[in-house]
Amino acid sequence: xxxxxxxxTADVICRPADxxxxxxxxxxxxRVLARGGGTKPAxxxxxxxxxxxxxxxxxxxxEYEPGEFTFTALAGxxxxxxxxxxxxxxxxxxxDPPLVAQGATLGGTVAAxxxxxxxxxxxxxxxxxxxxxxxxxxxELVRSGGKVVKNAAGFDMSKLMVGSLGSFGVLAEISFKVFxxxxxxxxxxxxxxxxxxxxxxxxxxxxxxxxxxxxxxxxEDEGAVLLxxxxxxxxxxxxxxxxxxxxxxxGETVEGEAELALWDSARAFAWIPEGWSLxxxxxxxxxxxxxxxxxxxxxxxxxxxxxxxxWLAFADDLMAVDAMLNAAxxxxxxxxxxxxxxxxxxxxxxxxxxxxxxxxDPAGKFVEA
Numbered sequence: 001x002x003x004x005x006x007x008x009t010a011d012v013i014c015r016p017a018d019x020x021x022x023x024x025x026x027x028x029x030x031r032v033l034a035r036g037g038g039t040k041p042a043x044x045x046x047x048x049x050x051x052x053x054x055x056x057x058x059x060x061x062x063e064y065e066p067g068e069f070t071f072t073a074l075a076g077x078x079x080x081x082x083x084x085x086x087x088x089x090x091x092x093x094x095x096d097p098p099l100v101a102q103g104a105t106l107g108g109t110v111a112a113x114x115x116x117x118x119x120x121x122x123x124x125x126x127x128x129x130x131x132x133x134x135x136x137x138x139x140e141l142v143r144s145g146g147k148v149v150k151n152a153a154g155f156d157m158s159k160l161m162v163g164s165l166g167s168f169g170v171l172a173e174i175s176f177k178v179f180x181x182x183x184x185x186x187x188x189x190x191x192x193x194x195x196x197x198x199x200x201x202x203x204x205x206x207x208x209x210x211x212x213x214x215x216x217x218x219x220e221d222e223g224a225v226l227l228x229x230x231x232x233x234x235x236x237x238x239x240x241x242x243x244x245x246x247x248x249x250x251g252e253t254v255e256g257e258a259e260l261a262l263w264d265s266a267r268a269f270a271w272i273p274e275g276w277s278l279x280x281x282x283x284x285x286x287x288x289x290x291x292x293x294x295x296x297x298x299x300x301x302x303x304x305x306x307x308x309x310x311w312l313a314f315a316d317d318l319m320a321v322d323a324m325l326n327a328a329x330x331x332x333x334x335x336x337x338x339x340x341x342x343x344x345x346x347x348x349x350x351x352x353x354x355x356x357x358x359x360x361d362p363a364g365k366f367v368e369a
Contacts, residue, residue, distance in 0.1 A: 005342070006238060010354070012051040012052070013052045014029070015054040015056065015057050016053065016058060018057075018058070018366075019141060022053070022056075022172060022189060023124070023141060024138065024139065024367070025051070025073050026053070026135045026136075026137070026139045026170055027139025028139075029051040030051045031049060031051065031053075031364070031366075032053050032366060033047070034053045034055055034056055034107065034111070034170045035052050035055060036056075036075070036076060036104070036105030036107050036108030036111075037056075037099075037102070037104050038103070039104045040099070040104075040112055040333040040335050041337075041339065042115075042335055042337045042342060043111075043112055043165055043334075043342055044339075045339030045340075046339075047339075055105065055107055056076050057076065058075060058077075058172065059076065059077045059078065060073065060074050060077055061073045061085055063147065063175075064085060064332035069179065069227055070130060070175060070176065070177050071086070071176055071178065072173070072175040073171060073173070074106075074172065074361075075171040075172055075174075076104055076105050076106075076107060078341050079093070079100045079104050079105065080101065081110060082106065082212060083100060086178055090220060091175065091179065092179065092181040093178060094119050094122035094207040095115040095116065095118050095119050095122060095123065095125050095127070095128055096115060096116025096211075096263075097109045097114065097267075098114065098267045098288070099268060101268055107127060107171040108172060108175050108232065110161055110162055110174060111162075111163070111166050112133075112165065112333075112335070113162045113163025113333075114199055115268055116304070117215075117229065117267070118213065118214055118303070119309070120212065120214045120215055120304070120305045120306045121213050124181065125158055128176050128177050129145070129162060129174065129175070130145050130146055130176060130177055131143065131144060131160050132144055132145060132171055132173065132174050133171075133172075134157075134169035134170060134171050134172055134174070135169055136360070136361075137337060137363060140203065142157075143167070144157035144161075145157070147175040159342035160280060160356065163333075164368075165342060165368045166366055166368065167257065167353075167357055167367075168357070170366070182213075182231040182232050183232075183233060183239075183283055183356050184231065184232065184234040184262075185213065185230065185259060186230055186237045186241055186255045186259060187227055187228060187230070187262060187263075188227075188241055188244050188245060188251040188253055188326050189226075189227055189253075190226045190228075190251035191199060192224045192225070195219070195223075196289070197224075198217055198224035198226050199288060199307075201219060201248050202226060202285055202306070202308050203285065205226075205228060205244070205247060205306075206285075208247045210240075210243065211230070212242055213229040214227070214228070214229040214263070215227070215228050215307075216266060216302060216303065216304045217302070217303040217304075217307060219292070219301040219302070226248070227262065228248075229263065239243075249364070258344070269313075269335075269336075271300065271302065272300065272313040275312045275315070276315050277313065277314055277315070277321075277334065277336050277338075278313050278334070278335045278336040279309035279314075279332040279333065279334050279337070279361050280310070280332065280333045281309070281311070281312060281330055281331070281332050282308070282310075282330075282331065283308065283310050284308065285303075285308075287328070288307055291330065294324040294327060295312065295324065297313055298312040300312070300313040300314070313336075318329065318334065318338065321345075322344040322345060323343025324345075326346050328345075329346055330346060331343065331348060
């Protein structure tokens with residue numbers, strides 16, 4: 001699926017070609033919003049009177065140490081370019097960054113705080129970021145964290161940049177740790193007649209002593225599909241799949257190109273019709289049933305990371321979804337949809353975010369989506 005188009009209303013678009021130009025762009029404009037690949041239009045579409053800082057000129061790997069399992073790259077670097085460089089050495093970003101094929105950048109992935117199905121086993125983008133350099137409101141480059149796994153203690157601004165939507169500064173460089181990619185994967189697909197049956201199977205999976213790579217729950221018109229991915233040595237996967245099948249009481253094995261396409265579709269949000277809105281909802285498996293009870297029947301739903309993240313896609317107005325999330329006590333981040341209101345539902349962390357914003361950007365130079 002191609003990224004949704006966003007209407008451009010910015011007065012000025014800057015395209016800095018180096019870090020000095022990036023600092024000048026921030027320093028010389030009153031209100032700014034950084035934009036990477038534009039794959040998450042609800043988070044990168046500009047407002048009137050705001051200068052868009054187009055980050056495509058700040059791209060490339062700066063350092064890569066395969067033996068140390070770390071790299072540093074400019075924030076405008078497309079994730080697919082990083083993934084290609086890591087693959088040469090059998091390494092990858094295990095949190096499964098979404099929208100890679102569509103052009104997502106490292107900076108946009110961090111600022112949006114988006115992770116894919118691999119988050120279940122390995123953790124999200126926050127768990128792999130080692131350090132950043134970012135531009136503060138006065139146009140100065142500031143470093144937080146480092147470039148190695150064993151890092152100095154102290155207040156780690158790099159973690160706060162994850163999911164910040166650019167409201168604290170413009171990311172310039174990012175350092176990550178990476179993992180070796182296991183040589184093979186296989187997925188067990190199990191159809192369930194009801195949500196209750198699927199959730200019961202999900203609970204059995206997460207309670208069993210199984211080394212699972214990803215668990216996604218996909219809602220369908222009639223029932224739900226549970227997808228359980230394993231990764232490891234090819235010779236060991238059949239026995240491991242058999243153990244999972246025993247826990248679940250059945251299931252169909254998906255392997256090879258069909259299995260890869262299954263998860264590529266999840267990372268690309270290819271299951272969402274063109275023009276629909278997409279909202280990310282942090283939750284727990286125990287709250288899925290309550291959310292399902294309030295969701296409009298026409299909405300598409302997928303629950304990832306073992307039920308820790310919900311993805312809601314719909315063609316209706318955001319107001320109805322906002323009200324539903326508020327009633328359920330849940331928050332939502334709009335990924336695809338109309339710009340200007342990225343957060344919907346209940347914002348439980350808003351007081352803390354406001355204090356950070358006041359401390360780091362008191363004049364409000366950095367526009368939050």
